[in-house]
Amino acid sequence: MKILILGSNGRLGSALARSWSKSTEAEIIPLTRAEVDLSDPEKAQAGLASYDFGTGDVVVNCAAATDVDGCERDRELATRINAEAPGRIARLCAQRGARLVHIGTDYVFDGMLDRPYAEEDEANPLSHYGVTKLAGDHEVLIASPLHCVVRVSWVFGPDKPSFVDAIVRRALSNPEAAAVHDKTSSPSYTEDMALWLGEFLKTELPGGIYHLCNSGTCSWRDYGEYAMECAQKNGIPLLTTSVAPLKLSDMQAFVAVRPPHTALDASKFARLTGITPRPWKEAVKEYFAHWRP
């Protein structure tokens, strides 16, 4: 079996390539932007088609234009990378009899719901990033009943810094920290994701949309503060572990509108696999047990 990973230099793609190289017998083929550039969908399709894969193999698409404000600035490029290229890749995989596992986002929702979003909840993106990612989801799902869209949120892990690394690193030299408190979601630890996404390599799991993240809901402030506490307990000399609350409306530098409450409900995945994602605090604690500045 072959597993081709698009976006293998990214936070999630790197973790999958690293983890699956050790944990599966399958041949892992990591593909970076240099090998398959999604900004030219036709060339991306041809690039992927040059690899020998077929029935029983899996393509995992972790590549995306992930700069939410950047997508607002260059809408046409975001559309090509997040919507058109995944469509072409999905159709190529369908022709070859391979499953595509396409990574999606909580930003397809407007964040107005007072509970975690389930797969059947109506999407209503507020940003061009969300619009293009939702269009990509549709393109993937209509190409084959075997394909899966796995929506994740607030991705963190050892392969590329994210919000928690930034807030902890800043507290090494700055005694003041602040983060948005009226925006909530569910963190997704890439080491856990590698384990859970391994389930999609088995064909018994039906195609369709899945929500996948660590369990529980938190604000950016809760998430940052807990990360700082964990780092400090592990001997990282922080000048503070207290995070002042900011309002989303205070974030003047944001170009794109962010959805306020986008925690994801992973119970469909838990029901079909028997794997219940562990709480986000356990994952953050484990991550900072090994973290070094």
Ligand SMILES: NC(=O)c1ccc[n+]([C@@H]2O[C@H](COP(=O)([O-])OP(=O)(O)OC[C@H]3O[C@@H](n4cnc5c(N)ncnc54)[C@H](OP(=O)(O)O)[C@@H]3O)[C@@H](O)[C@H]2O)c1
């Ligand atoms: N990060 C989050 O908090 C978050 C939240 C919800 C959903 N997601 C979704 O999760 C998936 C993985 O995100 P991530 O956190 O791993 O983001 P990431 O670290 O930004 O990785 C994205 C990858 O896409 C690649 N890429 C960008 N433009 C490309 C192009 N034109 N052609 C080919 N590859 C291109 C990047 O390549 P380079 O390394 O060359 O730049 C990078 O490897 C994405 O689908 C994202 O939408 C992420």
